[in-house]
Amino acid sequence: MLSPPDPLIAVKGLAKTYPGGPPVLRDVSLSIRDGESVALIGANGSGKSTLLKCLVGLHDISGGSVAALGERFQTRPGATQRRAIRRQTGFVFQHHGLVRRLSALSNVVHGFLGQPGSWRAFCQSLAPQSWREAAQETLGAVNLAHKAEARVDALSGGQAQRVAIARALVGKPRLLIADEPTASLDPAAGHDVMGLFCELARNENITLIFTSHDMDHAQRYGERIVALKDGGIHFDKPSGEVRDGDLAGVFDG
Ligand SMILES: Nc1ncnc2c1ncn2[C@@H]1O[C@H](COP(=O)(O)OP(=O)(O)O)[C@@H](O)[C@H]1O
Numbered sequence: 705m706l707s708p709p710d711p712l713i714a715v716k717g718l719a720k721t722y723p724g725g726p727p728v729l730r731d732v733s734l735s736i737r738d739g740e741s742v743a744l745i746g747a748n749g750s751g752k753s754t755l756l757k758c759l760v761g762l763h764d765i766s767g768g769s770v771a772a773l774g775e776r777f778q779t780r781p782g783a784t785q786r787r788a789i790r791r792q793t794g795f796v797f798q799h800h801g802l803v804r805r806l807s808a809l810s811n812v813v814h815g816f817l818g819q820p821g822s823w824r825a826f827c828q829s830l831a832p833q834s835w836r837e838a839a840q841e842t843l844g845a846v847n848l849a850h851k852a853e854a855r856v857d858a859l860s861g862g863q864a865q866r867v868a869i870a871r872a873l874v875g876k877p878r879l880l881i882a883d884e885p886t887a888s889l890d891p892a893a894g895h896d897v898m899g900l901f902c903e904l905a906r907n908e909n910i911t912l913i914f915t916s917h918d919m920d921h922a923q924r925y926g927e928r929i930v931a932l933k934d935g936g937i938h939f940d941k942p943s944g945e946v947r948d949g950d951l952a953g954v955f956d957g
């Protein structure tokens with residue numbers, strides 16, 4: 705019999721304390737399968753962003769262990785491991801973090817940074833033709849092919865966030881991390897962006913972990929909801945099984 709495949713991410717007993725601060729995460733254990741879509745919820749300051757950063761080695765961890773994308777580490781990943789994780793991960797944040805005076809296409813080409821030869825991506829005119837083509841194609845996937853040459857500061861908030869999604873996807877990551885990707889958008893643009901995330905992640909079999917303040921987004925777009933509270937996991941279940949009673953305690957101090 706075949707043994708089940710290793711999860712894409714496996715966290716055991718993770719603890720995180722920032723220097724001089726109180727513990728943020730005390731004991732978090734979690735495993736995420738390849739291709740899953742997971743919503744991470746919790747009150748402000750409950751450690752959602754911290755957990756995302758610990759998962760991919762952007763922050764040192766204070767205890768426990770992380771295995772992500774085939775790299776296993778305690779405290780912090782080595783430089784080679786960090787690069788391997790980075791190469792396979794796309795990031796999207798609340799504020800799109802695009803270069804506003806550059807075109808949508810140039811910003812998407814920047815998604816190749818972190819890959820071998822990536823200095824070329826700093827200057828789009830030096831980028832290999834294959835990168836520019838991939839960037840154009842990915843802009844098409846977020847329905848913005850017609851805005852490739854538009855400067856980012858001429859786009860709406862929703863369009864800019866779609867460019868950020870294209871930038872995160874252009875390098876064909878296995879894992880997509882989205883931290884409050886819709887928090888700055890109006891409700892219609894927010895649904896647009898979340899719908900795109902899910903569709904693209906499903907089509908490309910990309911694992912998606914996103915945080916949200918919006919329970920409707922968490923339930924509609926996450927197959928599974930993980931709630932953080934008091935430094936630990938308050939609940940972790942398929943989104944269809946989450947009841948109002950489960951949610952009652954999540955956002956109370
Ligand atoms: N870089 C940092 N240095 C020190 N403390 C931090 C840092 N980042 C977050 N914190 C603290 O850790 C706690 C959890 O923050 P965060 O992970 O951002 O929560 P959330 O994303 O759920 O709002 C907060 O008390 C916050 O002030």
Ligand SMILES: [Mg+2]
Binds near residue numbers: 752753754883
């Ligand atoms: Mg946060």
